[in-house]
Amino acid sequence: MLFYLIRRFLSALVTIFLASALVFVAILAVPGDPAEIILGINASPQALAALREQLGLNEPAWRRYLSWLGGVVRGDFGESLNYQRPVATLIVDRLEVSVPLALGAMFVACVIALPVGIVAALSRGRWLDPLLTSLAQLGAAVPSFWLGLMLILLFSVELGWLPAAGYVPWERDPVATLRSLALPVLALGLGQAAVMTRMTRAAMIEVLSQDYVRTASAKGLPRRRVVGGHALRNALVTLVTIFGLSLSQLLIGSIIIEQVFSLPGLGRLVLTAIGTRDFPLLQGEILVYASAIVLLSFLVDVSYGLLDPRIRYQ
Amino acid sequence: MRLTRLPANIVVGSVLIGVVVFGALLSFVWLPYDPNTLDFSAQLAGPSRAHWLGTDHLGRDLLSRLLVGARGTLYVGLVAVGIALSVGCTLGAVAGFAGGLLDELLMRIVDVLYAFPAILMALLLAAVYRPGTLTAMSAIGIATVPVFARLMRSSVLSLKGRDFVEAARALGSSPSRTLLRTILPSALSPIVVQASLSLAVAVLAEAALSFLGLGTPPRTPSWGNMLREAQSFLALSPYPALVPGLAIVTTVLGWSLLGDGLRDLLDPNTRR
Numbered sequence: 001m002l003f004y005l006i007r008r009f010l011s012a013l014v015t016i017f018l019a020s021a022l023v024f025v026a027i028l029a030v031p032g033d034p035a036e037i038i039l040g041i042n043a044s045p046q047a048l049a050a051l052r053e054q055l056g057l058n059e060p061a062w063r064r065y066l067s068w069l070g071g072v073v074r075g076d077f078g079e080s081l082n083y084q085r086p087v088a089t090l091i092v093d094r095l096e097v098s099v100p101l102a103l104g105a106m107f108v109a110c111v112i113a114l115p116v117g118i119v120a121a122l123s124r125g126r127w128l129d130p131l132l133t134s135l136a137q138l139g140a141a142v143p144s145f146w147l148g149l150m151l152i153l154l155f156s157v158e159l160g161w162l163p164a165a166g167y168v169p170w171e172r173d174p175v176a177t178l179r180s181l182a183l184p185v186l187a188l189g190l191g192q193a194a195v196m197t198r199m200t201r202a203a204m205i206e207v208l209s210q211d212y213v214r215t216a217s218a219k220g221l222p223r224r225r226v227v228g229g230h231a232l233r234n235a236l237v238t239l240v241t242i243f244g245l246s247l248s249q250l251l252i253g254s255i256i257i258e259q260v261f262s263l264p265g266l267g268r269l270v271l272t273a274i275g276t277r278d279f280p281l282l283q284g285e286i287l288v289y290a291s292a293i294v295l296l297s298f299l300v301d302v303s304y305g306l307l308d309p310r311i312r313y314q
Numbered sequence: 315m316r317l318t319r320l321p322a323n324i325v326v327g328s329v330l331i332g333v334v335v336f337g338a339l340l341s342f343v344w345l346p347y348d349p350n351t352l353d354f355s356a357q358l359a360g361p362s363r364a365h366w367l368g369t370d371h372l373g374r375d376l377l378s379r380l381l382v383g384a385r386g387t388l389y390v391g392l393v394a395v396g397i398a399l400s401v402g403c404t405l406g407a408v409a410g411f412a413g414g415l416l417d418e419l420l421m422r423i424v425d426v427l428y429a430f431p432a433i434l435m436a437l438l439l440a441a442v443y444r445p446g447t448l449t450a451m452s453a454i455g456i457a458t459v460p461v462f463a464r465l466m467r468s469s470v471l472s473l474k475g476r477d478f479v480e481a482a483r484a485l486g487s488s489p490s491r492t493l494l495r496t497i498l499p500s501a502l503s504p505i506v507v508q509a510s511l512s513l514a515v516a517v518l519a520e521a522a523l524s525f526l527g528l529g530t531p532p533r534t535p536s537w538g539n540m541l542r543e544a545q546s547f548l549a550l551s552p553y554p555a556l557v558p559g560l561a562i563v564t565t566v567l568g569w570s571l572l573g574d575g576l577r578d579l580l581d582p583n584t585r586r
Contacts, residue, residue, distance in 0.1 A: 011425075014422070015422070015425045015426055015429060016429075018422065018423075018425075018426045019426050019429045019430070022426060022430075023438065026438050026439070026441070026442055027441065027442065029442050030441065030442050031442075137567065137570065137571070137574075138563075138567060140566075140570065141514070141562075141563050141566035141567035141570060142563055142566075143518050143521055143522060143559070143562055143563075143566075145521075145522060145525050145541070146521075146541060146555070146559035146562065146563075149541065149544070149545060149548060149555050149559070150555075150559070152548060153548055153552055153555070157548060157549045164548075248431070249431075252431045252433050252434060255433055255526075256433070256522050256525065256526060259525075259526055260545070270437055271437075271526065273441075274437060274440055274441055274445075274528075277441070279441070282437070282441050286430075286434060286437060286438055289434050290429040290430055290434065291429075293428075293429045293430075293431070294429045297428075
């Protein structure tokens with residue numbers, strides 16, 4: 001198991017390293033002089049020279065990459081050009097919005113997807129399964145940002161229950177924070193619930209058709225014990241994978257949802273960075289997103305190995 | 315195979331996609347109005363005789379914009395999946411067939427691409443090049459490469475040791491001929507299914523990118539752009555947001571039903 005863990009971890013590290021190179025090379029490929037792009041063509045030669053010095057543009061690319069990477073390893077992503085603050089601080093500050101958003105959406109998705117998916121799998125061949133499956137298929141086709149607009153229309157415009165946009169920090173008024181996060185969490189979570197319902201159903205059906213489930217039923221165990229004890233436990237292996245991958249999807253989905261609800265999270269930060277051509281911030285944030293995805297997939301593999309001994313001995 | 319034996323989801327999916335394709339084609343020969351003509355006497359109007367689906371905040375006809383938007387949705391989706399399919403299948407087939415160091419290397423590249431979903435790839439490309447249709451298409455295409463590469467590689471790996479492939483080899487077929495003529499045809503059906511499912515994802519991604527202002531430029535009507543503009547006027551009229559949203563749902567549902575149906579049709583083992 002330890003060997004498996006180490007091998008998987010090293011492979012994740014290599015992937016993150018290559019991803020960092022990709023991000024760096026992509027920004028390097030920006031046509032023209034970055035200093036001129038940032039300051040505009042009317043900038044004075046002195047200002048341009050100063051910025052080139054600040055960005056380290058006078059050094060060769062590989063050297064800049066190594067010094068950037070060296071900083072990243074120590075948690076130093078450089079300084080944002082637009083905010084004049086360390087990129088790492090900016091990112092950490094925004095986590096208070098983006099993390100509750102993603103986790104809240106995950107919670108909503110699980111609370112819906114697990115029971116509905118299991119019920120659909122158990123009622124296979126009866127009227128309930130096709131109904132639930134069709135609903136899930138329809139739900140998966142609804143873009144989260146459009147669902148967000150529809151929720152605003154219903155709960156803010158028509159009913160006036162919840163704010164349509166904006167964010168109140170936790171320390172000022174936690175209830176207001178929760179109210180401002182409610183619709184974004186729903187918009188993001190409901191779509192993911194539809195996707196996860198289908199996957200939960202498929203995983204349960206797969207397990208229910210196994211021999212050991214038939215054996216459990218044949219030896220007279222009550223249905224509840226068969227489903228809860230034998231089937232669900234084994235389906236968990238697949239479900240952990242699904243939930244891990246869903247978390248990366250929610251992370252990316254939150255970029256769009258934050259835009260819909262004007263939430264000052266990581267997603268808004270990265271979009272602002274594009275608009276203001278804030279390359280250090282952009283580089284840092286995209287690398288953080290990509291690394292989070294690689295690490296999540298690593299964690300999924302690890303839990304997979306922990307839950308299913310057959311995998312780690314392969 | 316009789317037509318009545320076709321799975322229901324293929325029929326429904328084809329009809330939905332058929333409607334979208336018809337709308338896109340219709341927009342070339344007939345439009346109720348010019349999609350960019352402003353009419354300040356009919357801003358944010360509801361559906362009426364004059365404007366069947368109503369108008370937006372600048373008095374532009376929603377039906378006309380919807381029809382023109384269908385072109386972009388289909389075009390971006392098909393090109394993006396086309397890129398992903400050709401690059402991904404080539405990478406996967408070569409990796410699976412060659413094995414060894416080349417396999418390791420190619421799959422490592424695929425792993426890295428996997429860390430950049432369409433939106434993230436689009437952010438990266440939008441920083442380098444101008445945001446636009448080409449950027450959005452390439453981003454979605456590149457981000458979808460890993461799906462096809464992994465699928466193709468596993469198909470090739472499982473087919474490589476089969477008797478009919480051994481037989482072709484024994485008969486003196488060259489490696490490239492074996493791959494293209496013997497293995498590829500058998501590996502095709504999961505690819506077709508995946509292409510349809512990926513089209514659903516691509517349509518969602520394109521709409522999201524246009525909504526964020528990283529896709530189709532603002533002057534060209536696209537469903538994502540329409541939603542972006544509709545948001546500010548949500549309290550005044552729901553139609554500018556309802557119309558393109560329902561169109562996106564229709565298209566995504568169409569492609570995913572078609573994909574599921576094709577899987578049922580081509581691989582009876584997965585029928586449930």
